[in-house]
Amino acid sequence: MTLMESFNNKLRGVVKIPELRSRIIFTLLMFLVARVGTFIPAPGIDIDRLSAMTAQNDLLGFINMFSGGAFQRISIFALGIVPYINASIVFSLLAVIIPKIDEIQKEGESGRNKINQWTRYVTIFIAIMQGIGVCVWLTSAGLVIEPGFRFMLVTITILTAGTVFLMWVGEQISVNGIGNGVSLLIFLNIISRGPSSIVQTIQLMKGSKFIIPVLIAVAIAAILSVSVIILFQLGQRKIPVHYVGKGFGVRGGVAQNSYIPLKLNTSGVMPVIFASVMMMIPSLLIRSLPTTFPYRDYLVLFFDQKHPVYMILYALIIIFFSFFYTAIMFDPERVADNLKQGGGTIPGIRPGEETVEYLEGVVTRITWGGAIFLAAIAILPMAIFTALGLPVFFGGTGIIIVVGVALDTVQQIDAHLVMKEYKGFL
Structure with a gap:
């Protein structure tokens, strides 16, 4: 087919x-x-x-x-x-x-x-x-x-x-x-x-002899960015879980293995949305200050999208909200407690506090990777457009939001299809 x-x-x-x-x-x-x-x-x-x-x-x-x-x-x-x-x-x-x-x-x-x-x-x-x-x-x-x-x-x-x-x-x-x-x-x-x-x-770019190569390069970069974002958004870190006892799809009390699926980007697109909105506020406030205000021109320059200070602050806020939103979405103590009550254990890890610490460590490492990835995708197009002398009409922020929201929506449609015995989109 x-x-x-x-x-x-x-x-x-x-x-x-x-x-x-x-x-x-x-x-x-x-x-x-x-x-x-x-x-x-x-x-x-x-x-x-x-x-x-x-x-x-x-x-x-x-x-x-x-x-x-x-x-x-x-x-x-x-x-x-x-x-x-x-x-x-x-x-x-x-x-x-x-x-x-x-x-x-x-x-x-x-x-x-x-x-x-x-x-x-x-x-x-x-x-x-x-x-x-x-x-x-x-x-x-x-x-x-x-x-x-x-x-x-x-x-x-x-x-x-x-x-x-x-x-x-x-x-x-x-x-x-x-x-x-x-x-x-x-x-x-x-x-x-x-x-x-x-x-x-x-x-x-009309009149520039580099218009065709630049547009081709931007198109290729956009396609690659979308592909990488899709792979990253769908990626999972599977933590193996060992169940013993009846009531968990086992026969006669025989142990069965399962896993906890942890998304590489647990927070989704929310950190990018939050960071974008947060960075708008100081930019608008600074530009509304009187022209006679001390250091106004420097502040306006620093909070311009093309300035390195803006890009660094933007990346740091994305990283912060990645950890913040992941902490809201995933509670290691609750997961560890559910595993303990259900008779599940992570191989080599004792139930209880040791399981909590292990899950916290895994989630922290994953979140660092996801946060840095989101920040890089969000600011790299801005840096490239600035280097080419182009205004930032569209870039990583828009791509991340569009792809992330589209994937979430498709997965919800997929869930409805699976419930009705149809094979999903993904």
């Missing part, structure tokens, strides 16, 4: 499962709603000048990528889903600092619902603050047709309402669609900017 025939069989399998088919259709409809909103601009803004500024500024272009082009039009979805991500980061950090929040998270469904509700409230607050910042920046840049209190009130209300609506869309996709709604919205925004980013890069 050829690859295309195999793919067609999977598609027929998707069509034959009513629940999966309805989930995919629902997700696509929500995608349509999210894209339509990016083309509805807020009133009272010089859109043409703003679009020109966005095309010439790497930071604004990066923000525009996360909003799917909504920022350059200051549409109703100009803030995107970023305030919700910021709120999620806040509660993730608070859960480590404040034990009470961590206890609430462990209460099960009711605890998670309570945290989600608080996250929504914080999202609204952050959206209002960011809306105020956007209005102040638009006014100071001379992009507002009739500046004043009325403009501020209307624009802040529109931008906040747009973020709240996108937050609802993301939650609806997670519940009634397929995949993680927030991640899929970011995925949608990034891929929607892909064609225009490629066109901008080609236009910038």
Whole structure:
């Protein structure tokens, strides 16, 4: 059977499962709603000048990528889903600092619902603050047709309402669609900017005798990056487990071997998303400072995407969130306790504390590899584009997010297919 025939069989399998088919259709409809909103601009803004500024500024272009082009039009979805991500980061950090929040998270469904509700409230607050910042920046840049209190009130209300609506869309996709709604919205925004980013890069290089070799080199690098990311995202470190006793698929108490699958990149794409959002905040704050502020020009230079200081800080934050998110996702003590209660042991490792230490050591080594890999993929394209004298219209950050979210979504589809006795995509 050829690859295309195999793919067609999977598609027929998707069509034959009513629940999966309805989930995919629902997700696509929500995608349509999210894209339509990016083309509805807020009133009272010089859109043409703003679009020109966005095309010439790497930071604004990066923000525009996360909003799917909504920022350059200051549409109703100009803030995107970023305030919700910021709120999620806040509660993730608070859960480590404040034990009470961590206890609430462990209460099960009711605890998670309570945290989600608080996250929504914080999202609204952050959206209002960011809306105020956007209005102040638009006014100071001379992009507002009739500046004043009325403009501020209307624009802040529109931008906040747009973020709240996108937050609802993301939650609806997670519940009634397929995949993680927030991640899929970011995925949608990034891929929607892909064609225009490629066109901008080609236009910038018009007249250069190296345009064809450079474009070929970039295409090859992108293909290799995608291939390596897929291999790394699907890679596992299998820890062997030895079970003894009945009730574990054994006969007559005979021992059976199994394994604990540890993903090489347990945290997925979340560290890159978190780090990208975190690096936007100081860049925007610094650029909003008065020109007379001491050392402003140096700070603006250091937090430019092309500067080595920015790249180093970006890589360090990715590494930090890789460990942070892995610690949330994987609890060695809980795994060791479950093994002990189930009669499972890791060969050569005693149950209890020794198992916990062994698992912590393995996860730490894996996380170092995954964190460094994510950081390298995220910053290398920026360094290459800078060396070639090209603006960073697209790069490792977008590739990691797109590939990672696509793989997670395909695996969820695969799980539905397996449940209905269809062979999965992967």
